[in-house]
Amino acid sequence: MNLPESEIIEKAKRGDTTAFRKLVEGYQGFAYTLAYRMLHHHDEVQDIVQDAFIKCWKALPRFDGRIKFSTWLYKIVMNLCLDVIKSARYRHSKMASDVSVDFNLCDAKTSDDALHQQEFIDSVLKMAEQLTPKQRAVFILRDLEDVDMAEIGVILSISSGTVKSNLYYARKKMNELLKGFYQHNPLHEL
């Protein structure tokens, strides 16, 4: 039986782990994708997503439904990602390890198109690492996740003006970087 999300949340709030598992199954893909786009590191991402859902479970009784559950979860994931980015451990591991490309994407792995897409998004995420953490967060949320501006403000706890200015600088920088990328990889030309 498919219950509406609000009922599943209510059940989970009362301590029903089966209901909470449904939430996990419903949102783990979004959480994982967002965290991967922020951190670009699979091992780190698994821990982040796990921590995020545990935090979510603990804080669920205080979730009052004023914002969407997805926004609330995004906020938890994003805060954890920003904490990791600021940590010295992450910077060190990024320097030491190359980017892994073992994507397990929805699309067929074998097709050329999927491979090109993998390569392209990998490059985009690599370029995004040159942005400040806030700019990176805003850019990923707006231009990759297609989250609206007001929601981004809620997720990152910043004003709409700050969201706009971060997005402006992020897009400007990414445009320059992508131009350079297309020059070296004409196959990916838009």
Added chain:
Amino acid sequence: MKCKSIEFKIIMYSELTVFEKEIVNSHIEHCQSCAARFADLIDQRVALLKLGKDNRFDLSDGLLANRIMASLSAKQKPKDFISSIQMFLFPALRYGLAAATFFFILIFAIQTMNDSEVRAGIVSDITSGEQSLPILNTAEFTQSYQDRVEMVDSKKLIVLKCFKLCSRADSRVACEVCKQIATNNP
């Protein structure tokens, strides 16, 4: 409008109002360089959105969900009845605790003020050198003081409990004030 001043609007085109978009559109109609940049940015945004939409992780194998649920039960599995009560009482307890703390701080502050006023009064009276303490008949002493002093007959005092200086019940010799009171009122 100059190209420099329109740059922000071109980059942020998707976030503009209809009116602002009109400004950009009318500018790029007659400015080739801005039109090219605009087209480039629009293409880029479309490509990124498509990329973002198509490249999501498929976690339907349930491995991560299993891992999350296992760690959840390992950390703390809520007990149905107790956790329900905790969840219900938690906000009330939190606010109640905050209110009680505030109340006690307030009481303590008032008590401290009273004590220091009384103590100052006693010290000044004692140091004035009089044999018997004239303090019982003055209006300077508060209820707090009178509670601690018992009049045995019309002139004599017994200190039942010390003031702020020492908190012992039998405090005749514990602090200077009590000592003086005891000396003056044997």
